Amino acid sequence: MKTPILTSIAFIFLNLNFALASEPLKILSYVADPISILDENARLVEKRATKLLPKPAVDVQAYNEDLDLVLIKTSDGEELWLDTFEIKLNQGKAVNLDCYKLLQAGVKDEKEAATFGFGADCNK
Amino acid sequence: MSLQDAIGQSLLRLLQLIKKVKLLFLLPILALDPFGLTSASDTASANVVNKVLSLYYPSAAQQDITVILIDDVALDAMQAHWPLSYQEQAKLYRTILNYQPRALFSDLLYTFDRSTANDKVEFLSNTFERYQDIPIYLPKPMRPTTEQRPEFKHTKPVFVQWSGAEHYYPRIFNNLRSPAQALYELHCSSNPCSAEPDRQTPPHIAVQWGSQLAPIQQNITDISHCQPESHSFFTILDMLVDDIFWKTNTEWRQPCPYHITINAAQLRANDSSAKELFTKLIQDKYVFLGAYIQGAKDSILSPVHGNVPGVYLHAMAFDNLLTYGDRHYRPSHEIFGNVDINDLIDSLFFICFMLLRDAPVAPSENANAKIRWYHTWRLAALLAIAMLLTSLFFAVVLHYEPINWLGLSVLFLAISYHKFISNKLNYLIFSKIPKIFSNKNNSVRNDTNENSHSD
Numbered sequence: 001m002k003t004p005i006l007t008s009i010a011f012i013f014l015n016l017n018f019a020l021a022s023e024p025l026k027i028l029s030y031v032a033d034p035i036s037i038l039d040e041n042a043r044l045v046e047k048r049a050t051k052l053l054p055k056p057a058v059d060v061q062a063y064n065e066d067l068d069l070v071l072i073k074t075s076d077g078e079e080l081w082l083d084t085f086e087i088k089l090n091q092g093k094a095v096n097l098d099c100y101k102l103l104q105a106g107v108k109d110e111k112e113a114a115t116f117g118f119g120a121d122c123n124k
Numbered sequence: 125m126s127l128q129d130a131i132g133q134s135l136l137r138l139l140q141l142i143k144k145v146k147l148l149f150l151l152p153i154l155a156l157d158p159f160g161l162t163s164a165s166d167t168a169s170a171n172v173v174n175k176v177l178s179l180y181y182p183s184a185a186q187q188d189i190t191v192i193l194i195d196d197v198a199l200d201a202m203q204a205h206w207p208l209s210y211q212e213q214a215k216l217y218r219t220i221l222n223y224q225p226r227a228l229f230s231d232l233l234y235t236f237d238r239s240t241a242n243d244k245v246e247f248l249s250n251t252f253e254r255y256q257d258i259p260i261y262l263p264k265p266m267r268p269t270t271e272q273r274p275e276f277k278h279t280k281p282v283f284v285q286w287s288g289a290e291h292y293y294p295r296i297f298n299n300l301r302s303p304a305q306a307l308y309e310l311h312c313s314s315n316p317c318s319a320e321p322d323r324q325t326p327p328h329i330a331v332q333w334g335s336q337l338a339p340i341q342q343n344i345t346d347i348s349h350c351q352p353e354s355h356s357f358f359t360i361l362d363m364l365v366d367d368i369f370w371k372t373n374t375e376w377r378q379p380c381p382y383h384i385t386i387n388a389a390q391l392r393a394n395d396s397s398a399k400e401l402f403t404k405l406i407q408d409k410y411v412f413l414g415a416y417i418q419g420a421k422d423s424i425l426s427p428v429h430g431n432v433p434g435v436y437l438h439a440m441a442f443d444n445l446l447t448y449g450d451r452h453y454r455p456s457h458e459i460f461g462n463v464d465i466n467d468l469i470d471s472l473f474f475i476c477f478m479l480l481r482d483a484p485v486a487p488s489e490n491a492n493a494k495i496r497w498y499h500t501w502r503l504a505a506l507l508a509i510a511m512l513l514t515s516l517f518f519a520v521v522l523h524y525e526p527i528n529w530l531g532l533s534v535l536f537l538a539i540s541y542h543k544f545i546s547n548k549l550n551y552l553i554f555s556k557i558p559k560i561f562s563n564k565n566n567s568v569r570n571d572t573n574e575n576s577h578s579d
Contacts, residue, residue: 036254042214043250066211067247068218085222097398100197100387102345103416104379106423106431116206116419 025060025091027072032086040081042067053080057090165531166466167291171427173519173526174333175363178378178428179355181334185446186383189439190405192220194388194415201389206417210239214247219391220413221255223406227310229261229303231284231414231422231435234273249275261306282306284438292328292455293441304329304441307410311446318449329441330453330525333428335378343401345387350380377430383412383439412439448523456524466527469514473527477507477536504536 034047054074061079062071068084084092157163194216199205204212213232220228239245252260256278264272264281272281283300295305305326311317336353363376384405391402414435415422422434429436444452456465480503511533515526 038250038254041244041246041250042218042254043246044254068215083218083222085218092394095392095394095398097390097393097395097401098201100345100390102341102347102350102380102385103193103195103433104349105377105381105426105429107377108375108425108430110423110431112418112421114419116417 023090025063025070025089027056027058027060027070027082027087028090029056029088030086031088035086036083038069038081038083040064040069040071042069042081042083060089162528162531163290165534166525166528169515169528169530170330170525172364172367172530173515174427175335175367175376176360177519178333178335179359181332181336181382182447183334183336183338185443186334186338187340188226188409188446189383189412189443190225190409191381191383191385191412191414191435191439192388192391193385193433193435194413194417195433196416196418198387198389199417201387202392206415206420207238209243210245210247211243214251216388216391216413217248217251217255220406220411221251221258221260223402224408225258225406225411226408227259227261227307228411228413229282229307229438231263231303231412231438233263233265233284234276235265235267237273237275245275249278252276252278259310261303263303264300280306284434289328290455291330293331293437294328295326296324302441303412303438304445307442308445311410318451326450327454329444330455331437331440332444332453333426333440334382334443335428337380337382338384340405341380341384344390344405345385347380351376351378378428379430381429381432381436383436383443388413410442412436412442451523453519453523453525456518456522466518466525470528470532473507473511473514473532474535477503477539500540504533504540507536508533 030050030053033050035050035053037045037048039045054072058072060070061073064070064081069081070084070087070089072080072082074080194206194208202212208216217228217230237245260279261282262276262279263284266285281300282303282305283297284303286294286297286302289297293302293304295302301309308317335351336355337347337350341347359376366373366376386402386405390398393399393402412435414433416433423431424434424437426432426436426440458464459468508529511527511529515529518524519526
């Protein structure tokens with residue numbers, strides 16, 4: 001008797017998860033006020049009060065993962081790039097604070113008589 | 125008395141004086157520092173004092189400074205490569221600056237622009253422009269040009285390359301400020317600081333290191349490999365014994381850096397508790413960003429820690445300025461040329477030793493040799509203690525580099541030991557051995573006499 005109930009719960013949960021995953025990216029709230037309005041190169045255009053921005057939830061038009069910027073459109077068609085640090089999104093990778101070992105200083109006679117040959121672009 | 129006799133007596137007196145003070149001819153050798161021998165023992169003397177005092181270094185400024193370090197572990201976690209792309213650097217700067225530090229010093233040198241179509245230096249300049257209300261200090265490279273790059277016009281230049289300061293940390297070089305000096309001036313612009321009498325040419329900093337970690341460090345990183353907090357006499361004893369027997373013992377050192385350190389990869393954490401912690405560690409703090417990457421290591425030698433990333437030198441020098449103000453540790457005043465007060469005091473101790481060694485208070489030439497050795501040893505030991513106390517006075521009260529107490533102590537003990545050995549040998553060669561032989565000869569003669577009598 002228990003098995004069909006568990007199966008049903010799992011089915012509902014999976015569907016819900018799928019629904020959330022397929023949900024479009026949205027801004028749930030503005031964390032900073034005034035907020036930084038940027039261009040696509042993360043250059044500051046202006047600081048604007050959040051009351052002058054579309055009310056959340058706001059659909060995100062594009063997401064620049066390399067620079068951590070999102071693009072939104074105002075009601076009059078203006079395109080604005082926002083810093084993800086200043087907004088709360090409905091989706092996103094949650095990163096917890098990992099525990100790293102504190103740097104260990106090298107012994108006094110430690111030597112490194114070489115420099116690296118690879119650069120950032122070599123491995124891409 | 126004839127003229128000939130008078131000249132003869134004067135020459136004799138001169139020769140006697142030369143005999144008495146013959147070792148004073150070592151003085152110019154001490155001052156000239158041949159093969160860097162004096163400098164080496166000078167540095168060793170300073171390092172021992174630095175190490176001992178590191179246990180008691182005041183921690184008041186420690187909480188105002190945060191170091192963010194990019195190392196190989198961070199690169200692995202961020203799945204990045206070195207040098208970081210401009211995009212990644214811009215993201216890192218933005219993350220730090222979003223927490224509103226009091227100021228940021230980045231220990232990354234921008235010598236050549238390696239922009240590509242997708243990765244432009246503009247990302248960096250845009251970030252610096254956006255946060256221009258926060259003072260950002262960037263190193264000014266010495267090559268290929270000393271001009272400030274236009275991309276970094278919203279930052280303030282500081283120097284991180286210098287020469288001619290020996291092991292000291294200069295505050296000003298080539299009309300540029302060091303990161304520690306620039307941040308100290310910023311600090312003094314909004315806080316009361318002691319007056320700077322000579323702002324144009326302030327003395328170099330003899331960086332005094334701390335060794336006790338901030339309690340909050342254990343909330344950020346694993347510190348199980350670090351030396352625990354200790355101020356005990358036994359730790360000092362342990363340090364000294366390890367330093368004396370460094371060939372056989374493992375040297376005492378604090379393997380963990382003194383300042384609060386966040387790994388750059390940790391800044392990616394976005395849960396509320398992490399953000400709260402970073403706000404506590406970065407907001408209104410002086411932040412130092414540095415890197416320690418295999419293949420491009422920027423490391424300096426700390427007498428307390430060993431090889432540490434160069435960014436910690438700037439952080440420690442700044443900490444010294446916050447802690448001591450203009451009374452920071454420094455090389456002692458120069459009297460003429462490169463001869464400073466320390467050299468003068470070293471020489472005075474040496475002259476004292478050489479004169480007192482043969483002074484009238486010492487037993488006469490005819491006195492028992494054992495009493496004379498005892499006198500020389502006692503004198504050497506007393507002067508060694510006096511030098512150590514003078515060094516501590518220099519370090520603790522005057523905040524000068526300590527005198528060369530280690531080198532001189534070794535020299536005095538060596539001279540005393542040399543005298544002890546030469547006296548022993550003299551005693552053996554000229555007194556004991558002839559006696560033995562004469563006893564033997566006597567006994568042989570007696571035997572011969574006895575035999576002749578019996579015959």
